Amino acid sequence: MLVRTFLALLLGALATGAVAQVNPALYEGADRLERLIAGAKKDGELNLYTSAQADDIGAVAKAFEQKYGVKVNMWRAGSEKVLQRAVTEARGGRFTVDVVETNGPEMEMLHREQLAQRVKSPHLADLIPAAIRPHGEWVGTRLNVFALAYNTRLVRKQDLPKSYEDLAHPRWKGKLGIEADDADWLAGVFAQLGEARGVRIFREIVAANGISVRRGHTLLTQLVVSGEVPLALTVYNYKAEQLKAQGAPIEWF
Template sequence: MAFATGAGAQAPADVSVAMKLTGEARTRALVEGAKKETGEVMVYHSTQTEDLQPVFDAFTKKYGIKVRDWRSSSENVVQRIISEGRAGKREVDFVENNSPEMEALRREKLLLRMESPFFADLRPGTLGAHQEYATSTIDVFVQAYNTEKVKRDELPRTFEDLAHPRWKDRLGIEAEDQAWFGTLMRHAGEAKTTKLWSDIVATNGMSVRKGHTLLANLVASGEVPIGLTTYNYKPPQLKAKGAKIDWIVLQPAIGQLHAVAVIAKTTRPFSSALLFDFFLGEGQPLLAQRNFVPSSSKVPSPFGDMPITYIDPTEALDKQEPWLKQYEAIFIKRNR
């Protein structure tokens, strides 16, 4: 899919002025503007609804603004917004999605350039200069394992340890984590990374599954003893429900930036701007309670000061096809 490039859409004059205010004056102006808008804020998102619902509920309780949502895969969210935008439809107001997909929307000029006092609190490297989408959470790839299938003392300490024959027919990975793999290549070198993982798959095989939630659930059930690319928030959620699952983090730790944005042609710009602020401010502790890594430096990260290498959304979008070909060649075709 080809995407146009260019600057983001400018906010309507009145909401643009309101966003540039500070303190209580800013909030008051946005609230007053939201009172003149009708209907619910429509949110398209890729994160599981049960994880975002606490944020939606708290937002509605504070402002009296109702939220309606539609959840699908990150790719489907992008395709629907682009299709509606090209058709002139104004269904969606607000989007939450992976940052490479947000970059695709930005290039289509579908996102609004935002101003927010909460930008100052974001962790370094999580906000682009364009200010058209901002990181709300960081999905860190962890290695989840079934505690009945994998002994603690046999856990790998490095990715290189996965080439040991003890891991034969015990490894699983998500089907489309090419951005994770591409970032590994950037970190350790392409030749070294492709050789290592080719050797791992040749020696031990690889169970390839579509969906990070599915992969985590298969680890919990024991069908996949160790899942190499599960998102950090899912294993603790499953463990809290009694599942036989735990997790480790092999270095380099890779993080996918998950972001929020306001649609350029929203008919509810004031309400959407309030929700944008809420995600980056009061919503951060609520997301942390769901085991997400908050983007705000004011809310502790479960990883503390551990170094995390972020997937670059621009690079991930630009190199999507070559990275996917490399990924499939190693993990899918070689695995047949």
């Protein structure tokens, strides 16, 4: 379902010449798919900016190319760099990118910059309500489930923190890590704890034990496996689960 929805949105972004009278992204006629495919094949290629993992988005791009015969040119970077490139190019009058796939906060910034196109698609009905924005200019293509992950050779299960306050315990000195751009995670934590309490707790953690700041969730997860970061606060659970399945000394909670 996810791949099908994503492919449909890609086609909607590509087919600039498919419908003469109506914006192809908004066309809802019975021949919608046929017109979109024709327009996409006329363009011949799609330029995609994404922050998704290479293996994951690569599988989607390959399926798209095989099904529709349209080449996908993919540029991958962190979410903030994806946003920066799209905005910078637009301000310079260069409109290379066809589709942007990245985290929700950055996608909403593209909406605020008036760089996104509203898309109507029958596949939107397949998505959970939270994935659809009222303005219809972007939809969620993935759920980022944040988790804490630890190296099972360096951290005992019975020593794991039961609350964020526990991270100020001396046993965690020099052992904590976090991803550099997880503002959405921090907002969620503060919403749960309350902003004043959340700020106080994390100031106490940093003052007592420090927190290593790394860029990239995959890198952070790999550093847990290597033991450089025994306990990471903001990994994506699926990546930790993948490495665990491969026999790596990692567990998440």
